[in-house]
Amino acid sequence: EIVLTQSPGTLSLSPGERATLSCRASQSVSSTYLAWYQQKPGQAPRLLIYGASSRATGIPDRFSGSGSGTDFTLTISRVEPEDFAVYYCQQYGSSQWTFGQGTKVEIK
């Protein structure tokens, strides 16, 4: 099983600041199979990024994904008030999914 470790656990930022979220895999992940989600309290997760760097439909361009192999990054160029949420990375491999434990982006 591929383990995904996200860091930091919590990111405290002010609106307008840049957010950099990390997702590290215990073994190499195909970029095709790495996704990022946003989840707000009481809501289902929302797909942000798939294929490591492709934005899902309707996702603002302030969200971007990058990385390959075992290291992947989600960047929010300028955090907006509606971006404060928990973010999860997820990988698919060998017909299995695993999720990272999440990074909470909170208001500083």
Added chain:
Amino acid sequence: QVHLQESGPGLVKPSETLSLTCTVSGGSITTFYWSWIRQPPGKGLEWVGYIFFDGNTSSNPSLKSRVTISVDTSKNQFSLRLSSVTAADTAVYYCAKGSVYADYWGQGTLVTVSS
């Protein structure tokens, strides 16, 4: 626009079987893979498994012996059965579209395991 809606009992007794159904609208269930993901209260996401309309399934190894996922193409529905439940199975259960990643999600349904 695909829409998914979970349904099923909100309370299940320990050692019994949890049964949930996901109804898909706005798209044919024969076109894509369909998944179940769960989230214990206050915790992260855990993949349960997925199914294709032809019955091809895959499930989380940690749950595999207890999980059954099935599909009913005539009703555009897919279902989850989780046997021998314990309190550790208490979670919000989401159904979603996709086998590699989930691009559409249901709103989720809380299932509590308690006597």
